[in-house]
Amino acid sequence: MIRDNIEANKFITPNSLDIELLKINFPYFFNDSGEFLLEQFKQQLKEQDITFNKEGYELNFLGKAYARYLSGAKTETFLAPHVEHNRLDENKNSENVYIIGDNLEALRHLLGSYIGKIKCIYIDPPYNTGEDFIYNDSFAFTADDLVERIGIDRQEAERILDLNGKSSHSAWLTFMYPRLVLARLLLREDGVIFISIDDNEYANLKQICDEIFGEENFQADVAVVANPGGRDYKNIAITNEHLLIYTKTIETELNELEKKGEFKKFDSKGGYELRELRNRNPKFTKRNRPNLYYPFFINPNSIQKDNTCLISLEANDEFSIEVYPKNSKGGDSCWRWGKDKSLENINSSSFDLSNLVARKKKNGGYNIYEKSRKATTKAKSLWNGVGYRTEDGTRSFNELFEESYFDHPKSPELIKQCLIIGMSEDDIVLDFFSGSATTAEAIMQLNASDLGNRKYILVQLPEPINEKELAYSAGYRTIDEIGRERISRAAKKIDQEYGVDIDKGFKIYEIKPLSNNILDKLDRFDADSLILENMVKLFDTDCSRGKNAILMTYKIMDGYGFTSSIAPYQLKNYVADKIEDSLYIIEEGLTSEDVFELIKQLENGTLNINRLVLYSYSIEFSVLHELRRNISNLQNNKHVELIERY
Template sequence: MNKMSMESVDIVAKNIEKIGELFPNCITEMLDEKKSTPENKVYKKAVNFDLLKQMLSGEVIDGDEAYEFNWVGKKAAIVEANKPIRKTLRPCLEESVNWDTTENLYIEGDNLEVLKLLQESYLGKVKMIYIDPPYNTGNDFIYRDDFSQSVEDYNDQSGVYDEEGDRLFKNTDSNGRFHSDWCSMMYSRLVLARNLLSKDGVIFISIDDKEVANLIKICDEILGQDNFQGMFVINASPSAIDYGCIAKMHEYALMYSKNSLQVKCYQLTEEDKKFDYKDELGEFIIYPLYNGNVAFNPQTRPNLFYPFYLNPNHMLDDNFYEIGLEPKEGWIEVWPVISKKDGIQRVWRWGKEEKARKNLNKEIVGYKNREGEYRIVQKYRSDKKTIRSLLVDKCFSSRRGTAEVQELFGRKVFSFPKPTELLQQFVESGTSSDDIVLDFFSGSASSAQAIMNLNAKDQGKRKYIMVQLPEPCDENSEAYKSGYKNICEIGKERIRRAGRKIKEESPLTTQDLDVGFRVFKLDDTNMQDVYYSAGDYSQGMLPMLESNIKPDRTDLDLLFGCLLEWGLPLSLPYSSETIEGCTVHNYNDGDLIACFDENIPDSVIKEIAKKQPIRAVFRDSSFVNSPSKINVGEIFKLLAPDTRVKVI
């Protein structure tokens, strides 16, 4: 039982906790001089004010970077994550599948910039993120997979030489140049990705041994050490790859949560699970009722240390014996076992009154093992299991991932994609049936196929957002020879083919399966660069200033640009209609209604207002003059006073 403090609230500690919720990377620890003694040092949470100032600044702040984990360019990575951009996502209907009905997204572009654009629309809405970033191996696959700096660039940024070229101090960190760029690349993206995770969300990150140590430190800063859920060891190369002293077989995947107190994870379904026994309630297997963790013992859990009593003369069936909690003549006393390894007395997993008594001879029974010893066992009926940290089956190997792509395309168009079974287990563990999954290093879109597979299996409605830079394929590669000029073309085609395959294999159960996706492409802003001071205007600029919107942009470009700014998801239903010759766009049945035509008559404005949308958007040039624009405001005040009206 905790003692009352009998003192006022520690406001500083409370404020530090609040800062930690917003900026976990700015929380460090320091010696608590008031509570520490020479024999017992006590630490407390503290704020790294230099890092906090940098998080709140749009410019690189001068001064030494004193946080425990540091590299050249770390402050610049923070600035880069926080820096606004003038970009947009342009819809591409011709490359999409089932545009009108799908809730999935495929976005082409630099993932750092895409993550910035998604900050409003998907803030706190993504249940799970999976990424398979470049491993920084130096190998030139389809990705630019080497983020090392040149010695000259590293020395210049780290201040090894002065302006005259003289060495300033001994360079004892020469290996840092092979990691700094990679760390910066990951840091800025994970800062943004964390914002998108829901409070109960999780992130899985695949990695190998070259950068796993650095990745853990980065994730500990950004997501918080307390949110580290664990590390998976994956048998990626069962036949082993010889790297000299060690033939390498495995890779890793890290799992972090957004908030360890609110995280929700789910068990996997074991389709081939075999049950040894059966009763009137169904099939089951048995587990010992004692707790296998020796940290739980009579000293630490005295309430879980008590005897059962077993009747050796009364069997409930051919396998199990009657048990009770009170002694009776002829009954045998049964205690939790003593650990053979270290001699520690174990305790039960269930409390005596609250659980054990209610389930006597129903879900817990007596049992005699092969050695003739009596035990108390629990009937376990579930076909579920918690995901394992050691994933050794061949279905998790890179070779299996390659075979899956080859099966879809008829040739090897992508090297070392992750196998769908691995990603399917991650998704099943990290999401429920209606969640959003984000992969911003989507590669060949293995995760999209895994999500479709899982939805087909459990009738789920999970949605995905794939983000991939359109990296060019090598002209000598099988992919290029097959007509795929960049990775995005491979990813989109894989989703198309995988969707068709899933539906063909299970036509009766996949009729409602969403195998479509809306394609968006990162591009410069829809708006003209017309921000000049009066003295900067010239006669040649006048034609350009006739419209503040770029001439190659469509109504849909403008509509989805407005959705991003207003923070609406990009996957909701969309429709359009013509009213008196004007095209009126309706997004999600009135979440936003827009009309971008010129000279919109008042009658059309009134028809839009009568629909009472939550938001309405028009072009600035939709109105002849300022009085017309004022009149629009008056119409909405009269017919739809709660509608927020904006112009672009």
């Protein structure tokens, strides 16, 4: 496990993650030696009519090569469950997760089970105001190590090491870059990320997000009026913060908001408003959406007082004016609907029954409109009003604690707005800068209001609280303690106000490193020698036994997620652990009799698994050798993958 990852990290380079993703998505562009076939790749792009742009630009900063290296490095930590907390009645069946630890390590762990599965991410990272951020990297490398691993010169390596303890732009970017790279990998193809930020790092954040998520996937820079009075320490009183919104792909559609106000137009089907049928996204044109480019035909003699006219998809003497989707400059655009859907919504003889009509413009031309009856509308790029302000976030927090233990906590209403736009009732939201855990309260409020089943994964560093702060006097020692207490208090408040049966619990997992002394023991281990020490107990913590920690780390690594169940599985005398199609052997005690029983059950079909995962430190060499031999020679065409971890 950890030793395997440490060995793998010795060969990580700044482009390791990119190469790994290329191999996964384009394996046919690599030869048997693992070399990338660049010319074949270029030829494929040319055949797909892809233009090579040599005029692009990117944001370069001190530490970028190191940040890219961090993006590809594997975790050298483990996940320890808080067993007693997780067993409580209110938590044992919960699908909500709270992770204590460094969020970069948390993201690395989450990749095992949640890559491409997170619908929505909201983060409120440090703004780098000079007070809220200090880059604190352990830098387990010397300058010489960085020169060798990253391929930079010694002077740059020394400057990167000097970032530790700084709050410069480069330090902040080095901190944020790998976290955003991994966040993108976790998003579903229809996923969306919301990032709160202020002016200090807005420009830099926008550029690295354009690079990581793609400029074409930028949706909006929402101005959130957080302080209507304005922060007046500059010549302009700053009233707003930024909320950057990016989607994973350009095809992603965000949810709309409930529309306020009533319709002004009516027919026999009810109220409606006219919505232009032309797709106004400039990226969608006749060239890349040819099936959405076709003509409508207008009956100019059917014009009404509001300048609307009847339309058809066929030309004749009555419907004689041809209309194609054109943008404001006369260029080819496309419609939002295909021809079949348009045909279903046209009645060429009745304004009342037709859901598509034309409208004459002042210049004599025509546009095509849908009678939109939607009770929703797109979110706007200005969020102003009660609920979004900094003081609203403070008020919500103080209603639970009666003291201001947090500076400027986000408002639940602000995050609820993001969640409504970005996810559905059964989706997962990830917040890896959890802070005061506003996101958890927002999720519970939404679920209580519509009986949804939204889930959250929160991550918070156990940042120490200064002895001079109110929170310390109240008994809190780290930020995560306040966040977890807020979730519990908010759950009670929501239960009192709504009285509905929703998931108000959460499970806790803590990211733990191993000491150098223990790492040395793992490194010196010789599988051919006698086992003189219980290597499972090395993972014992104050919140769980070593077996629980190893099994949980494997469970997430192997793609089973936090909610899959673990069942004991009896062999001859040894009790293994079964998770879906995998059997895990973690603790000591496996004997030849157990191996015989395991093989028998695999061959007669009693045990149906695809993988057998071993914590190899716990198995004596003779038993391990026997297990290897028997697994490789299973009868009845059975095949089980044997995975040995160190």
